[in-house]
Amino acid sequence: MRIESEAGLRTLQAAGIQKLKPKQPRIAVGLATCGAAVGGRKVYESLREAIDRAGADIDLVTVGCIGYCREEPLVNITIPQKPLVILHRVSEADADEIVHSVMDDQVPEDKALCRVPSWDHVTGVVMQYGKGFANIPLYEDVPFFAPQRKVILRNAGFINPEEISEYFAIGGYAAAWKALHGMQPEAIIAEVEKSGLRGRGGAGFPTGLKWRITRDAPGGTDKYLICNGDEGDPGAYMNRNEMESDPHMLIEGMIIGAYAMGLKNGLIYIRSEYPLAIERLGTAIRQAREYGLLGDNIMGTGFSFDIRITRGAGAFVCGESTALVASIEGRTGRPHPRPPRLTDPEGGLFKKPSDLNNVETWCNVPAIVANGSGWYAALGAANNTGTKVFSLVGKVDRVGLVEVPLGTTITTIVFDAGNGGANGKKVKAVQTGGPSGGCIPLRLFDTPVDFESLNRAGTIMGSGGIVVMDEDTDMVDIARYFTGFATGESCGKCVPCREGLKHTLLLINRIQAGKATGKDLAILQEVCETIAATSLCGLGQTAPNPVLTTLSYFREEYEAKVRP
Amino acid sequence: MTHGSSEQNDVPEKPVIITINGRPCRAGKGETVLAVAIREGIPVPHLCHEESLAPYGACRLCLVEAGKPGKTEMTTACTLKAADGLEVITDTPQIVKHRSILFELYLAEAPKSEVIKEMAARYGVTKTRFLKKMETDDPLSEKCVLCGLCVRVCNEIMGAGAINFINRGPYTVVNTPFLEPSADCYGCGACVKVCPTHAVVMEEAGSERVMRSWSGTRVPLAACSCCGMYYAPRELAARTLAALDPHLDQDLAGLCPACRGKRIAEREILARQGGAGNHA
Numbered sequence: 073m074r075i076e077s078e079a080g081l082r083t084l085q086a087a088g089i090q091k092l093k094p095k096q097p098r099i100a101v102g103l104a105t106c107g108a109a110v111g112g113r114k115v116y117e118s119l120r121e122a123i124d125r126a127g128a129d130i131d132l133v134t135v136g137c138i139g140y141c142r143e144e145p146l147v148n149i150t151i152p153q154k155p156l157v158i159l160h161r162v163s164e165a166d167a168d169e170i171v172h173s174v175m176d177d178q179v180p181e182d183k184a185l186c187r188v189p190s191w192d193h194v195t196g197v198v199m200q201y202g203k204g205f206a207n208i209p210l211y212e213d214v215p216f217f218a219p220q221r222k223v224i225l226r227n228a229g230f231i232n233p234e235e236i237s238e239y240f241a242i243g244g245y246a247a248a249w250k251a252l253h254g255m256q257p258e259a260i261i262a263e264v265e266k267s268g269l270r271g272r273g274g275a276g277f278p279t280g281l282k283w284r285i286t287r288d289a290p291g292g293t294d295k296y297l298i299c300n301g302d303e304g305d306p307g308a309y310m311n312r313n314e315m316e317s318d319p320h321m322l323i324e325g326m327i328i329g330a331y332a333m334g335l336k337n338g339l340i341y342i343r344s345e346y347p348l349a350i351e352r353l354g355t356a357i358r359q360a361r362e363y364g365l366l367g368d369n370i371m372g373t374g375f376s377f378d379i380r381i382t383r384g385a386g387a388f389v390c391g392e393s394t395a396l397v398a399s400i401e402g403r404t405g406r407p408h409p410r411p412p413r414l415t416d417p418e419g420g421l422f423k424k425p426s427d428l429n430n431v432e433t434w435c436n437v438p439a440i441v442a443n444g445s446g447w448y449a450a451l452g453a454a455n456n457t458g459t460k461v462f463s464l465v466g467k468v469d470r471v472g473l474v475e476v477p478l479g480t481t482i483t484t485i486v487f488d489a490g491n492g493g494a495n496g497k498k499v500k501a502v503q504t505g506g507p508s509g510g511c512i513p514l515r516l517f518d519t520p521v522d523f524e525s526l527n528r529a530g531t532i533m534g535s536g537g538i539v540v541m542d543e544d545t546d547m548v549d550i551a552r553y554f555t556g557f558a559t560g561e562s563c564g565k566c567v568p569c570r571e572g573l574k575h576t577l578l579l580i581n582r583i584q585a586g587k588a589t590g591k592d593l594a595i596l597q598e599v600c601e602t603i604a605a606t607s608l609c610g611l612g613q614t615a616p617n618p619v620l621t622t623l624s625y626f627r628e629e630y631e632a633k634v635r636p
Numbered sequence: 637m638t639h640g641s642s643e644q645n646d647v648p649e650k651p652v653i654i655t656i657n658g659r660p661c662r663a664g665k666g667e668t669v670l671a672v673a674i675r676e677g678i679p680v681p682h683l684c685h686e687e688s689l690a691p692y693g694a695c696r697l698c699l700v701e702a703g704k705p706g707k708t709e710m711t712t713a714c715t716l717k718a719a720d721g722l723e724v725i726t727d728t729p730q731i732v733k734h735r736s737i738l739f740e741l742y743l744a745e746a747p748k749s750e751v752i753k754e755m756a757a758r759y760g761v762t763k764t765r766f767l768k769k770m771e772t773d774d775p776l777s778e779k780c781v782l783c784g785l786c787v788r789v790c791n792e793i794m795g796a797g798a799i800n801f802i803n804r805g806p807y808t809v810v811n812t813p814f815l816e817p818s819a820d821c822y823g824c825g826a827c828v829k830v831c832p833t834h835a836v837v838m839e840e841a842g843s844e845r846v847m848r849s850w851s852g853t854r855v856p857l858a859a860c861s862c863c864g865m866y867y868a869p870r871e872l873a874a875r876t877l878a879a880l881d882p883h884l885d886q887d888l889a890g891l892c893p894a895c896r897g898k899r900i901a902e903r904e905i906l907a908r909q910g911g912a913g914n915h916a
């Protein structure tokens with residue numbers, strides 16, 4: 073079963089395509105956590121029963137999520153020679169109708185969201201499905217999808233995340249083959265550097281540079297490569313979907329990174345609140361080992377690398393690099409001052425130099441290796457290359473995961489993809505970057521979403537959560553919500569964050585209770601500036617952003633609540 | 637810094653000179669800016685620094701402006717290693733502003749602490765605009781500022797691990813697990829000694845030492861076999877004696893320090909006189 077030749081990989085790919093486009097029709101139910109939450113499992117079970125009742129020759133499988141959360145449960149139908157059709161808002165009651173249509177090579181068109189005649193899986197494979205169903209809109213004409221460019225979510229919702237063969241089908245592990253068999257580690261790092269890829273965990277640190285520092289650190293192969301899957305900001309769930317919908321993409325990225333950095337230990341840190349991601353990654357790691365893609369002598373190259381999963385207890389602060397290491401080592405998740413950084417010998421996991429990258433950062437790697445740095449650098453904007461997945465949530469009409477090139481404006485994301493406010497309400501602002509970010513008012517929606525422009529607006533990219541607020545939203549209450557979150561998640565080590573945030577919350581509560589004066593507003597501003605300037609770690613340094621940005625952009629809302 | 641290619645071992649390392657508030661100061665290898673300032677008598681407030689422990693950076697009071705000329709940033713002096721040519725300023729308007737807020741936060745957090753009041757007053761802060769913490773029955777007498785020193789000496793130096801942080805964020809407190817008397821506490825009192833605000837309370841009660849702040853943990857004391865005075869936690873004394881190499885004589889082992897001194901002096905005298913004195 074071990075892959076030791078390119079021909080072997082191609083044989084597996086051909087076998088995988090037989091699963092994606094079998095001779096018989098295939099029905100695939102979107103079952104990431106989001107799909108399951110709105111009844112996807114019941115839909116799956118009733119489809120199972122309906123197929124059995126009809127004695128139909130139809131494959132029924134699970135896929136991940138294509139990201140259009142508002143329309144779930146989503147069900148894909150693949151009929152030979154026909155376009156893949158995505159059905160939306162499917163319920164248990166629809167099962168018999170769906171199965172009977174499919175038996176007649178038809179789909180229930182009133183349930184169809186769109187059709188996909190062919191799909192570019194980015195890593196070298198364009199899956200041709202077929203023609204027909206002209207009455208059903210094309211994927212690219214669906215307004216939610218139209219502004220999107222799927223690179224990271226290239227396979228999400230199309231392949232079964234529990235079947236490595238379907239990952240082979242779309243060209244999976246070909247990038248790892250190319251890297252391990254055809255490229256020097258140094259060349260891979262140079263390629264990642266040239267691609268301009270910057271970390272998707274929030275700070276936007278150049279990934280290639282971090283790899284180079286890790287590679288050059290002393291310690292031979294006994295270093296750690298860590299994937300940060302802690303994803304703790306309220307409103308952010310792209311990493312969860314990436315892990316649940318396409319776990320092998322992450323693993324392949326990590327294999328390539330490990331080879332480039334010349335290290336043998338890999339670790340994925342995931343919060344325990346993500347049981348399905350943990351389960352699917354566990355399955356994917358086992359499968360990758362069976363095929364000789366992890367473990368000793370990967371793909372017959374003599375290179376060895378393996379991945380373990382570590383579960384976190386779900387503390388936001390454990391996403392911070394030094395707290396994350398403490399947590400993995402079994403200590404309390406409290407940050408320590410840097411340096412030493414993780415890449416330093418004394419600062420890494422178990423005192424070994426360590427590279428830490430976000431889930432989505434890793435997911436970009438196979439695409440970069442497969443298509444080259446030039447292709448990647450042409451996506452997005454200067455110095456902000458590539459695409460980014462945003463979770464568009466809150467009071468927006470179309471809730472879901474939106475993947476767009478960096479540099480896309482907030483307007484495009486919120487109005488073109490998201491269709492503005494839910495229930496026809498007027499949008500007033502968005503919060504990006506979760507509790508570490510800030511609010512951007514409507515008048516600044518021309519701001520391109522890139523690391524620097526967001527910083528200039530007083531907020532941050534963070535992991536990519538975008539929470540929409542409408543005319544009914546009380547901005548002071550928004551500030552209170554995020555401050556409350558940060559206060560509860562503060563580790564309590566340093567005084568500005570521990571005590572400062574507590575008093576910030578007390579002050580906002582006073583304002584909300586109508587008991588505050590103008591003086592309290594001044595204290596609020598002062599204490600927030602000190603928290604930002606003097607906290608030990610990124611949590612405290614950024615936690616005042618929701619207050620500071622609402623104070624500056626929506627001051628009138630505060631002033632209306634305080635006595636002079 | 638390397639200069640020249642054929643450095644010999646006996647060539648002394650180039651001394652590290654930093655300037656603090658314009659004054660050149662010599663720094664030892666690996667020394668922190670805070671350690672240099674303390675040695676030079678330059679006032680930099682600090683609560684969580686302890687020479688024998690690794691830099692921790694929790695109290696955030698030791699803010700300084702530091703860097704190369706023209707390219708400085710505000711940082712904590714206790715976590716900043718002295719590098720040659722480093723320029724440090726201890727009181728910029730920005731530092732004064734932030735430090736004052738931090739002192740106000742401390743005054744609200746530990747309203748009963750005289751140490752904090754005096755320290756804040758030295759930097760011009762005598763009042764806090766924040767709501768003062770009110771707690772009844774605080775085992776740390778409303779004086780704890782969570783600097784972490786007690787926890788760290790207990791864990792990292794004594795290796796006892798009797799106390800630790802409980803909860804997180806503003807709910808953080810220091811105490812024993814489950815707020816129960818600790819079986820791991822040696823009663824060594826290092827926590828008492830290291831606490832900058834004198835928050836940790838320890839008492840002697842006859843044959844026991846009572847760690848009032850640590851859930852009333854009681855530690856039996858050893859009595860001097862000569863004068864009967866209780867002189868040290870029993871288990872800690874036994875462990876310390878067991879670790880001595882060479883071992884202490886049997887007849888010295890059970891004595892309090894005063895009696896031990898006396899006994900040693902007696903022996904010296906006996907040895908010199910070559911026999912039993914008549915004035916013992």
Ligand SMILES: Cc1cc2nc3c(=O)[nH]c(=O)nc-3n(C[C@H](O)[C@H](O)[C@H](O)COP(=O)(O)O)c2cc1C
Nearest residue numbers: 271272273300302303391392393429430433610611
């Ligand atoms: C409070 C806090 C929480 C964080 N949470 C996460 C997280 O959930 N996921 C993540 O990838 N990075 C998180 N980070 C950023 C990480 O410390 C680190 O910068 C990142 O994982 C590096 O990966 P990248 O270079 O690929 O972005 C957090 C940082 C802070 C200060």
Ligand code: SF4
Nearest residue numbers: 563565566569609612
């Ligand atoms: S800023 Fe907050 S989370 Fe970070 S070390 Fe300080 S108290 Fe802990």
Ligand code: FES
Nearest residue numbers: 682693695696714
């Ligand atoms: S002494 Fe530097 S932060 Fe406490």
